[in-house]
Amino acid sequence: MNLEIAGLTRRFGRTMAVAGVDLHAGPGVLGLLGPNGAGKTSLLRMMATAIPPTSGRLRLLDRDPGSYGPRREIRRRLGYLPQSLGYYPGFTVAEFVEYFALLKEMPPARIPAAVTIAVDRTALGGKANAKLRTLSGGMLRRVGIAQAIVNEPELLLLDEPTAGLDPEQRVAFRALLRALGQRATVVVSTHLVEDVGAACAQVVLMDQGKIVYDGTPGELAARGEGCGVGDAPLERGYSAVLAAARS
């Protein structure tokens, strides 16, 4: 298992953002759904080792991120796209991706080729030498994805990766997700259920810091038959599960 979580909590002051999450995942694409404030981003940041959990057990890539040595090894094999991507406007696309490849301690000899591949996979090959300040929001999102995948991560965490992408790019991105999921554990936090339906083998639905559903997209769609609200089966399943959890 690349991802083993048991009883995980995270508190910010009086707010319990993540309230006892249990989750297991191996290679494949896992969709993380939930309304705003459900705790998806906090859970993803704990998985990314950006913040420590308040309590509970977290094992990533068969290592305990609580200790510095294993945490460093996890970070070498981790890719993370935060919800709000910060960037340095003066860097070019290639420089930005190279910068994070170096911070991830990739072997220097492999970096130029890895940067080229990551930039090409996110369809930014023609913009490799463009300054980030000149790029559109969708392109910046793809730069964020490129820096996340440059080290061919075994655990890839993407927070709202398709925000700002046009339909054509989203279709291409789903194909990329499926390819990455063949070898790595990919966790995608999103509001767009069609992304989950198209790319994820497993879907987890969070509400108020807890997991209220863990199964396949097909099973989630089935939950909404006859009772959910929405235009698509997955949307109806999503709303039906949330309604049931809140009742």
Place this chain on the structure above:
Amino acid sequence: MTAASAPAPSGLLPVMRRPGLAAARLLRLELRHSAMLWMLPVAIALFWLTTYRKTMAMPPLWNLRATSMQSGAITDFIAPVVGAAAWMGSREARRRTTDLVTISARPRWAERLTAWAATTSWAMAGYLGCLAVLYGVTAHQASWGGPLWWPAAVAAASLPTLSALGFAAGTLVPSRFTAPLAAIAAFFALALSTELIRGSHSYWQISPLVTGPWDTGPDAGVATFYHFVPDLPIAQVMFLAGLTTAVLGALALPEGAGPRSLRAAAAAVAAAGLLAAGTAVGLAGTGRLDNHGMIAIPALHDAASGRPIRYTPVCSHTAIPVCLNPAYASYLPDTAAALRPVLDELAGLPGTPARISQAAATYRQERGNSVAIGLTGPVLSGTPPVYHLLLPDQLDGPVMTASELASLVRSGAGSDLVASVTGDGPGASQAQRAVTAALMIAAGLPMPGAAPEIVRHANSQPGPSPGARCQRPAAGCPALRVGPGAGPRGQPPPGPAPGSPAYAAARRFAALPAAARRAWLVQHLTALRAGRVTVAQLP
């Protein structure tokens, strides 16, 4: 976006991480995007505007230019370096990349160190460029001596410290306002710290802006006749290195900056840095002004540095040769020309010096920041007698051009030289005063007592006591002080009062043909000096 296959995951491949190469690549990226790159033109423009032009206006003496460059360059680089470093230190928070950087495998401290190193490297490159130009031009102009490297080293050591302080400020308070505020605060903190200096044993001398006894300003008399004493620069470099180490070490202390072993090592390094800085401050507090105008620190002092520098003087072809230290060779033509009329009047008279020789000044710390500067021995000594001359530039005061200096030498040393031959001074007879005044009129010098501009002169009286100058007139000190046990210095001998018999005799004697004047002096000068000639006996 494409789902094309990619290389296998890094963890499955044999890993050749080569941290040195990775660090070099990171540094290259940081160098390309360092804010200091943008601030460099500002720093260089400030240097040119305030330091280079001022320093180039000084005589081409290595000591003057090196010390002026040290304090000037640091002042010019403070704000740009601290501001740029603070901007880089606050970058992650401002650009909201904290999460991305935090989850990277490379210790965060190492990443920060790279950004600091890039900032420092650009600052250092800019400074070294400025230094190279200034020293290069000085090497082209200077007639003697070589560059002083300790002042250059102090200025160079200041840059990593300023950069580290700015970077730490940006890291601790990551706001867009931190950079300008830190730059302004650093400028005023460093500039105002010198206001606290009192005397040569002040702890505040550790400030890298200090190049010697504070408030004396650039002094041409220092490190020309004696070797440069590096005691204070050594303490300053030690202080700066210690402070840099402590600040950079402290950046590795927060949790998440690196592994526990790294943080423990950083704590030890920071403590060692603080200890070094504290020791340097303590050493600066034990400093004292040595006889040659430099700050000596007993624990660091090398007695060999007090030895005089051997040199062959450059001499004029005047009736009485004027010999200067070769460093002042560019002053010789103007100085000799200024003294020529006096020397022509005096040459060949009994008791006249055989040579005018530039002497080293001696320094003595007085109250507060006041420093007494003057000659160690008598103005006239040896057989045949040699007149020891202190050029006005060797005293404290504004640096002057060669013609300004020559004018002061003419009115100051010229009248002093005449007085030393006639025996004029405190207790001199009216006849002596009249002859002195007559010779000065004949040589085209202003009448004694009628030249208020003659205030920078320290050779007016033969005798062992030094003249003195006060460095801070605003603090209530007179512009020229009286040395203990000596007559008034820095003024021409008092001339006869207008309307008095001596005044009339002086006018009469000056009006004589040069040959008649000389003939009378050859015959009666010994008696005149002994006080056996009256005004009435003057022709």
